[in-house]
Amino acid sequence: MTTAAPNTSRLGAWVASKTGGRITSTAIDVSALAALLLAAVGGSRLWALPPAVLAVGLLAWTWREGAASTSKAAVPRVLLLASAYLLGAVHGGVDLALAVGVALAGLAVLSETPMGFISRAAYPVTANLPGIGARPYRRPNTSRAVLVNGAAVLVVLVCAFIGNLGLIAAAVSAAALGLSLFTLWQGLGRVRARRTSERNLSKALTAYEPAFVVHWTAPAGTAYQVAMWLPYLERLGRKFFVLVRGEANFNEVAALTKAPVVLRTALEDMDSVVTPSMRAAFYVNTATKNNHLLRYTNLTHIQLNHGDSDKVPSHNPVFRMYDKNFVAGQAAIDRFAANGVKMPIEMFSVVGRPQVENVAVAAKPIASIANPRVLYAPTWAGFYADSNYSSLHVGYDIVKALVERGCSIVFRPHPYSNRNPALGRECERIQALLAEDRKANGRPHVFGKQAEVKMSVMDCFNASDAMVSDVSSVVADYLYSEKPFAMVAVSTPADTFTDEFPLGRASYVIDAHGGRVKGLDAILDDFLGADPLASTRQDIKKYYLGDIPPERYAQHFLDEASRYL
Template sequence: MFGASIPLKKASRLLGVWPTLITVLTAASLLVALSADHLIVAGIAVVIPPLVIAWRQRRTLFARPRGAAVMRRYAVARYVSLAAVAALAYRHGEWSFLWLIIIALFVITLELERSIQTLSRFTKVYATNFPGPEQRVRAAFRYGIVYQLGLAALVLLALAPSLPRAAAWLCLILGLVIVGVGLFAVKDCVDRIRARHAFQKHLPEALEELEPVFYLYWQAAPGSGFQIAMWLPYLDRLGVPYAVVVRTAANFREASRLTERPILYRQYMTDLEETLVPSLRGVFYVNGSIRNNHLTRYAHLTHIQLNHGESDKAPSTNPVIRMFDLNFVAGQAAIDRFAQQGVAMPREMFRIVGRPQVEDVEAQEHPITGLGAPTVLYAPTWEGYHEDARYSSLLSGTKIVQNLLDRGCTVVFRPHPYCYRTKTYRQACVAIKKMLRADAEITGREHLCGYVAEKEMSIVDCFNASDAMISDVSSVVGDYLFSRKPLAMVSTRHTREEFRSEFPMARAAYVLDATGEELGNLDEMLEDLLVEDPLAQTRASLATYYLGDIPREDYAQRFIDVAREELGVGIGASHG
């Protein structure tokens, strides 16, 4: 039991420091409104709490309105503020039936917030792009605008008793508008809930009408959309109906921005059973998520791992890949990699399909030895989830980029999207972009970085804009091999000899030893990369080893043909 002597510090910890302080401040303003003789003094006291709330919620007030998550914030303090406004109006002769209606409207608004917040918990995403009635997965508007307008109106309401009578009528109009918006938000929530229940009830019929031949199954951390984005265009080219099945709401939102194919959100393992329609023959996977096994347990389907890149990283030889029926790999190197790492894999589960994503990578036109000021792509990877996957050179990135600038190079900077998740890596990205922009102002060189290189341009665009690349142990190295252009890899934990032994792809690259702070062989590496290029022939042979012995013309067709064959779809057939 909590007694009356609970310390303020403990109460603040339980309720939240700012809500507690603002509630105390609001209670004090109520006392002033009840006792102060001067209208101005009382008015100032009453308006301070909503202004403090507005300051605390300035992002909600002055930025884009948020969703229902902002509802009910500082609700107790706002109720007390309404009481203070009513007391102020009453003590100074402003109280009337008009004020009673105004206060009632704002109380209704606060209760509507409670309803919106409660109902919104049941307005889950569920599906989109399916035939039939529209799937209501998005709100008609940002429900947070109710909170935004209500808080702004509360400030005006606190001032109204000190202003001309017209201010009270303005508060009445605002109150009516906010209640109307709140009621519309409630109706929208109810409509979305009904639409979800109706869709769920008829899901088997919807799937049977769609007749999906396969699913693209995806579960990953937020911000991982690139994992499926690289495969969607090629799955579309299989020419058969399919759907994307995701396991998190964040993945659903990302996928819905990437494709117009049907997307189905299945939160629980048992939800997957409803997706097993007679037309379904197989499932494609793009990562090693633990939730993959929720679907691979259905043995009558063909389960195919695509992964999301070709590299020597540790996850590429994860034994968990044995859970799939087939592993589509780019070339022979991916098969040999398992044996080299001591991971026993049945040979019959592999299919060499190339890396269809590199079909638009342009081949080298002229040897780099003839270029005076080449353009170099610096594409560092991220830090990885585990110690054995920490290959990033980004913390040495400023030294690498500065040396490129000193040599007169133009730089394309394209870090892995996950680099921004960690403070130190994010700071390194910012520092490099500042260097490039400062150099561009001085020299006029057109470096590519930031939004242009990371959003407007694809990774293939970055490949094609460069004459050479510096990267880490990363799938971009394997993809860049298709261009036959010179490349370098950075070793952050091994000597050059150890690095080439552990990561065979490095045999095609010039290796920078970044195990110390000095980057001792940086000049030597850049000389080989940008001037001499002694590994040109080696790269050509290793490109075949890693990316398959597949004719460059219609390179992506190999994946399409093999995928259709494994799904049992005739080469000439098409289901639209």
């Protein structure tokens, strides 16, 4: 098994962003101090212009960074307020009202540090749990207070520049301080409410009597992992709750289900959520924090995963930690064995992929469709070098070749694609190509928000006659439709592609190993024409997605899951 190596492009971007933030913050501090000195020794109010410009920059900075900017911008803003007072004293005499305005604005700015601390302590605990509350409460709006404080600093500087406007500075600063104090008071109330919820949590969950729990933790923006399973877990007809480990996950799941959602962040928090009625725990990824719940041996731990593919993560030895691994078909079981991951057969249950129950099966051969619609659904670069299967760097050439053959395109990249700047730029190139062709030739291309938000993956399947992807779980799901599909060989030469990725036997393999597409025309001739792999797809469909009657496809999963409840 290949040793995972960091994705250097993502690591470099992260380091650059952090370094850039520190440099910007330091530059603001130094500039503010310079402005202070200039204001003190300058012979004209024109010396107020540098700190005024800086104040505008700070206001934009705090608006962009929000609550996270409080510690970054507090010092330079206090220095700017000192600049304002010196401007008034040196160039217009001591103005008591201006001094009061400076003091009040300074107190408002300094209050941001405890405000941020209290806000972090006011995280939600539950949503939809009977006995605690139907709705999650929100954090206090610290970003609004930070923005108003920045505006107050700017107003004080302007008042000092013009002169004789100390009363305005005092009034605006008093309003800013009032909002900051209100936000602090609001935060303290929500911290008390959070503590009350925590004290009542174990009792409320026990009274609720859940039969199982869904444990989920993942980076923000990955709610699709749990969203694909929630409708089927709800169809089990048993009480359950979703246990999440971060506030971003909490907000995402609370918007997806009416089932209780519980946020617990630490290992020691687990005891309060494991109740006598619980029989099983379901997982949809292999996150490290899954271990925090796996240690409860009174539960049956079932790994669902969020897709089935021939990727390296799909045969990770970590799957051995779970009591049961629900897999789509025999291909998943064989994949572990083929890669040296020894697991007893009783650890597996073949349940199909219930999410494909409404995927339409091909009604006619692709050659009979005059202008077929092709779904291009590339994966992203992955977290590590050994799981980078994305074809987006050659996607433009493939999409252009399809358009030139009269195809219309549904373009749905992986949700993480824009997290990689290079892949994000490729997505923009493809969207620009499709927009230009749609305008010039009227082809009904679908992309952007329409394909990525308004349509589900299954909607995209049903809206297409064929698909191009790479090594991705969408390929196995698309297999259910029996429509032709092509896989782009990126990490492996095309002539050995099926050795590493057996699903390629049912696919038209596009050779892009080495960063350049080769032999595309011949592949597209078969892909959109005679389709010699049609019968192969039908055979491999059962191997990858289970030999399950279509009319009971999703019910088969429900029956198997119910056995452990």
